[in-house]
Amino acid sequence: NAGVTQTPKFRVLKTGQSMTLLCAQDMNHEYMYWYRQDPGMGLRLIHYSVGEGTTAKGEVPDGYNVSRLKKQNFLLGLESAAPSQTSVYFCASSWGQGAEQYFGPGTRLTVT
């Protein structure tokens, strides 16, 4: 089992460009999450999904959109990237509320 995988691993964008980060999990988990990690601030939840076709806002959703068209995939989109979105992005999945979250390896995004 690959667990949780993220694509791409690294990306550099110019301000105003758009991109999509892909998260895939092969554990048949219902719940999936997108976090950003910034120095000294820990991980902050951007959006999450409690099942295929559902999404919900987390703590810092502005500037991001998500989609969960298939149970195993959770996409994070940046429509118009800003330097403030320079961060490391982590995807995670779990079988249910309060259950252990399994994390991907992260995507390092730099917006210039």
Place this chain on the structure above:
Amino acid sequence: AQRVTQPEKLLSVFKGAPVELKCNYSYSGSPELFWYVQYSRQRLQLLLRHISRESIKGFTADLNKGETSFHLKKPFAQEEDSAMYYCALNNAGNMLTFGGGTRLMVKP
């Protein structure tokens, strides 16, 4: 609003010394707390959760509701314990709130 505070960004100890990583929380409901760890070049992973009350890799953490704390302790630190540690609080609404993290360095 719920909040998790880890007051130390960096904790440096010598091998064999006791370790305590502090975590304080604020939450109006019944808290569910976790410690996650990220070793160098590895993924973030669950270390332990207060519900299970178990010891993992020699680490324990006790939930103190009176002091709203969930400190992580180990009596004798090992070099392989060097990592980034995050305390996290789960609310009833599917969200996990993380603290800012503490980097533990265990010196030989």
